[in-house]
Amino acid sequence: MQVIETLFTAAALVLLGALGWAVFAYFSPYRECRWCHVFAAVRLRCRRCKGTKLTRRLGAKQVHRVTLSLRQAWEERP
Numbered sequence: 001m002q003v004i005e006t007l008f009t010a011a012a013l014v015l016l017g018a019l020g021w022a023v024f025a026y027f028s029p030y031r032e033c034r035w036c037h038v039f040a041a042v043r044l045r046c047r048r049c050k051g052t053k054l055t056r057r058l059g060a061k062q063v064h065r066v067t068l069s070l071r072q073a074w075e076e077r078p
């Protein structure tokens with residue numbers, strides 16, 4: 001049953017990693033835009049961040065949607 005234990009450990013690690021990333025993305029959803037210099041090189045305004053120089057971190061939108069729905073579910077509890 002070594003294989004199942006290994007699989008379980010791997011799954012737990014992935015889940016923990018996802019949770020950690022969710023917390024990280026929740027508290028710092030923005031990062032510096034990596035595309036500005038690409039657009040600047042061709043003299044265009046950055047379309048990724050629309051000139052704000054900040055882009056959303058991967059998953060930040062989803063994390064906020066989930067926390068929002070969780071909060072809504074909590075407030076609408078019977």
Ligand SMILES: [Zn+2]
Nearest residue numbers: 033036046049
């Ligand atoms: Zn940009």
